[in-house]
Amino acid sequence: MRNRYFRTDVRLGIPLPILDREWEQYDVTEQMGIVEQWELIRGRIPDVIFALEREIVLNQQMLDDEDDFVRSCKLNSxxxxxxxxxxxLHIWYRVNQEIEQRRHS
Structure with a gap:
């Protein structure tokens, strides 16, 4: 997803906000559009976390059976x-709460 307010972070696997001003400097329409789009992105974060957790479990299983020290270090890394x-991702998931608090202040 590419637009003016979000850019995909390849490492995290989700688009992240790229706001170039303080939140209060955006007009209400822009704020609402950003929040709506962020809510869609934010809703996918638990699925991304779940997939990463599955990868960890698989790596841990491989680590349990690994005898090669160098390979064990790579798996740990x-x-x-x-x-x-x-x-x-957990930190980004909580960002919406901060935005909502600002909107209602």
Missing amino acids: DIAELASRINE
């Missing part, structure tokens, strides 16, 4: 990267 992405 991959697991850590996936966990990092999940943490970031």
Whole structure:
């Protein structure tokens, strides 16, 4: 998805906001459009997290059976990267709450 307010983050697998001004500087119509689009994107975040969690489980299963030290290190690194992405997605998932609080303040 490409538009003026969002750009796809390949690492996270979702479009992220690329706002070039403070929230209050957008007119109400723009704010509503941004929030509506973000809600659609945000709604997909749990599915992306679930898919990453499945990858972690698969990597952990491979790690359990891995005897090669170098390969074990690579699997551990991959697991850590996936966990990092999940943490970031959780943070982005909460962004809507902050926007909603601003809108109602």
